[in-house]
Amino acid sequence: MRFNGIHYRTIWPDPQDNRQIRIIDQRQLPHEFVVETLTTLEETIIAIREMHVRGAGLIGATAGFGMYLAALAAPSDGFSEFMTAAGQRLDASRPTARNLLWAVERVLQAMTQSAEPEEQRRIAFATACAIADEDADFCRRIGEHGLAIIKEISRRKNGAPVNILTHCNAGWLAFVDYGSATAPIYAARDAGIPVHVWVDETRPWNQGTKLTAWELQQENIPNTLICDNTGGHIMQQSMVDMVIVGTDRTTHTGDVVNKIGTYLKALAAYDNNIPFYVALPSSTFDWRLDKGHDVPIEQREEEEITTLSGKDTDGKTRTLVLAAKGTRALNYSFDVTPARLITGLITERGIIKPEKEAIHRLFPEAGQHQDVIFQDRL
Ligand code: MRU
Numbered sequence: 001m002r003f004n005g006i007h008y009r010t011i012w013p014d015p016q017d018n019r020q021i022r023i024i025d026q027r028q029l030p031h032e033f034v035v036e037t038l039t040t041l042e043e044t045i046i047a048i049r050e051m052h053v054r055g056a057g058l059i060g061a062t063a064g065f066g067m068y069l070a071a072l073a074a075p076s077d078g079f080s081e082f083m084t085a086a087g088q089r090l091d092a093s094r095p096t097a098r099n100l101l102w103a104v105e106r107v108l109q110a111m112t113q114s115a116e117p118e119e120q121r122r123i124a125f126a127t128a129c130a131i132a133d134e135d136a137d138f139c140r141r142i143g144e145h146g147l148a149i150i151k152e153i154s155r156r157k158n159g160a161p162v163n164i165l166t167h168c169n170a171g172w173l174a175f176v177d178y179g180s181a182t183a184p185i186y187a188a189r190d191a192g193i194p195v196h197v198w199v200d201e202t203r204p205w206n207q208g209t210k211l212t213a214w215e216l217q218q219e220n221i222p223n224t225l226i227c228d229n230t231g232g233h234i235m236q237q238s239m240v241d242m243v244i245v246g247t248d249r250t251t252h253t254g255d256v257v258n259k260i261g262t263y264l265k266a267l268a269a270y271d272n273n274i275p276f277y278v279a280l281p282s283s284t285f286d287w288r289l290d291k292g293h294d295v296p297i298e299q300r301e302e303e304e305i306t307t308l309s310g311k312d313t314d315g316k317t318r319t320l321v322l323a324a325k326g327t328r329a330l331n332y333s334f335d336v337t338p339a340r341l342i343t344g345l346i347t348e349r350g351i352i353k354p355e356k357e358a359i360h361r362l363f364p365e366a367g368q369h370q371d372v373i374f375q376d377r378l
């Protein structure tokens with residue numbers, strides 16, 4: 001994606017010194033574009049837990065590089081025990097996004113090709129780079145597949161702008177490049193199809209306000225910010241042609257776990273006969289779980305709900321207290337959208353119904369390499 005006309009990925013090793021992993025500190029957006037450097041496993045865990053980086057794909061790519069940084073520090077004697085413990089610590093940093101454990105296991109699995117620590121460090125780096133490259137490539141392909149849906153809606157509207165509603169940020173910032181939900185939008189723009197995006201603000205962390213609206217502006221995609229409660233109303237007013245969201249974990253039966261509030265958008269779309277698509281790379285599938293309700297749902301601090309922070313007009317970051325002292329808040333970060341409310345899953349291999357048979361038909365190799373190293377809590 002471009003920022004100020006320059007193409008960036010959201011994570012990259014320094015080309016002069018690959019022991020330094022660069023990320024964009026997303027807590028500073030949209031006001032400041034701050035590049036941060038990770039050099040240790042501990043810094044990587046903090047970056048994931050405290051949401052310097054976020055979004056399923058980027059959490060996975062960051063975990064891959066975190067395993068490489070851990071490998072650099074691992075003692076030759078006790079190397080594999082150290083790496084298993086590093087993987088468990090990374091996995092515990094955020095509980096919901098499937099890509100995190102997937103990436104940790106992939107690096108651990110790849111390192112079993114050698115028993116020599118120096119070679120294992122080289123493998124860890126190569127695997128982390130492969131995870132990042134693959135994430136970008138899969139999102140690009142999601143864009144190509146999703147484009148067909150937007151094209152068809154545009155044809156039916158005789159070329160009038162296609163209005164797409166999205167929730168949270170499943171854009172470039174949530175992945176390594178392109179994004180999942182945004183990739184079809186960028187592909188439509190490149191194909192000359194006029195699009196307009198309704199951006200849910202996405203309380204409490206405001207990923208829509210702070211990230212998605214900014215990201216779309218960087219790419220010159222017309223967009224309008226709406227508060228989370230507006231979606232149902234504008235769907236009733238025929239102002240939404242389709243919904244595309246991302247997902248943090250999708251069961252192999254098609255249930256989707258995504259940012260809190262996604263379920264309500266799916267219900268409203270269903271009631272108004274509006275197609276509701278979920279875009280995901282296959283790294284987000286959980287091949288072990290049958291039910292979305294078995295996915296661990298992260299709960300975050302109450303202050304994210306009772307306060308609001310942002311830049312004041314003097315340029316200083318300030319936090320405002322909204323709620324009365326002592327107000328209790330319940331801050332679930334994700335919810336479950338059952339497969340029956342979803343029109344289709346847009347994956348790197350094509351678009352499928354959110355059904356077990358269709359998912360396994362498209363990914364016949366699925367689940368063969370899972371849990372080879374250590375059994376995670378679900
Ligand atoms: O808490 P976050 O910001 O890490 O949540 C992830 C999200 O941005 C969304 O739920 C997104 O749609 C799925 S991640 C591609």
